[in-house]
Amino acid sequence: MMQPSPPFDCAQTVAALWDFLDRETPPSKAAAIEAHLAGCADCRAHFRFEQRLKGELAALAEPHPDPASLRARVLGMLEAAGLGA
Amino acid sequence: MNDGVPRPSDTEFRALALPLLEDIARFARSLTRDPTEADDVVQETFLQAYRGWHTFRPGSDCRGWLFTICRHEFLRTRRKRALTHERVEGDDDATATALEHAGAVRDGLGDLLDRIDVGPAIRRAVDALGEPHHSILVLVDLEQLSYEEAGRVLDIPPGTVRSRLYRARRQVQRTLIEHARDMGLGSPARAPSAVPLPSEEHA
Numbered sequence: 363m364m365q366p367s368p369p370f371d372c373a374q375t376v377a378a379l380w381d382f383l384d385r386e387t388p389p390s391k392a393a394a395i396e397a398h399l400a401g402c403a404d405c406r407a408h409f410r411f412e413q414r415l416k417g418e419l420a421a422l423a424e425p426h427p428d429p430a431s432l433r434a435r436v437l438g439m440l441e442a443a444g445l446g447a
Numbered sequence: 448m449n450d451g452v453p454r455p456s457d458t459e460f461r462a463l464a465l466p467l468l469e470d471i472a473r474f475a476r477s478l479t480r481d482p483t484e485a486d487d488v489v490q491e492t493f494l495q496a497y498r499g500w501h502t503f504r505p506g507s508d509c510r511g512w513l514f515t516i517c518r519h520e521f522l523r524t525r526r527k528r529a530l531t532h533e534r535v536e537g538d539d540d541a542t543a544t545a546l547e548h549a550g551a552v553r554d555g556l557g558d559l560l561d562r563i564d565v566g567p568a569i570r571r572a573v574d575a576l577g578e579p580h581h582s583i584l585v586l587v588d589l590e591q592l593s594y595e596e597a598g599r600v601l602d603i604p605p606g607t608v609r610s611r612l613y614r615a616r617r618q619v620q621r622t623l624i625e626h627a628r629d630m631g632l633g634s635p636a637r638a639p640s641a642v643p644l645p646s647e648e649h650a
Contacts, residue, residue: 418565418566419584419619422477426476427482429468436493440494
């Protein structure tokens with residue numbers, strides 16, 4: 363059975379925010395962070411900033427504009443190297 | 448010798464590795480920041496993967512395996528051009544980004560992500576990161592790998608991924624704050640007073 367974490371203060375919450383946003387926090391600790399954020403506007407401000415920054419970073423990932431031509435190029439090279447059907 | 452009969456491993460390579468080409472292409476573009484260089488890195492990644500296919504463990508994470516090869520290829524090409532220096536740094540404080548955010552709030556820049564053209568500014572800040580911090584940030588924040596998965600790609604423990612990731616994000620945040628200040632944004636008179644510095648509040 364999951365042991366609940368004791369309540370988190372501001373320092374503990376802020377120190378754990380990145381792990382929380384990265385989904386690297388165990389459920390009991392996540393619950394303590396969520397409970398603290400629900401009642402602390404200052405820590406929510408940090409959380410929202412880090413959440414927004416993480417979202418902006420994720421948006422930088424660029425799909426290849428022409429994957430079909432890249433695939434043809436790679437396949438051609440691999441088949442020249444011996445890749446069978 | 449290739450006798451014209453497809454080897455089972457070739458069939459598996461087509462089934463497991465080739466469908467990941469777009470993932471590797473996206474990763475390579477994030478690493479190189481150069482579309483032409485990225486395509487070359489992708490091509491070399493798949494050639495090396497094919498040649499080393501016998502070393503791939505069936506049932507393991509093929510995407511992570513290809514990410515590892517891709518990053519090695521990226522570093523190899525950059526070393527040729529002497530543009531990359533891997534630095535080993537110590538652990539970083541998890542509260543550092545929040546402390547910097549609190550400082551920005553005091554300077555009236557708490558909403559800086561709404562006040563600057565954030566996409567290009569973040570792109571420049573990420574591009575300015577050195578290795579291995581740039582790769583770690585790309586793996587976790589752009590490719591959404593867990594600390595453990597990123598650690599396997601980079602052959603470092605998850606705790607090291609974590610501390611270096613914090614440092615990378617802190618550097619990005621610092622660059623954004625400096626960029627906002629250079630633009631003349633921010634004024635102490637606009638600063639809300641409520642956001643505490645955690646280490647001061649709980650010292």
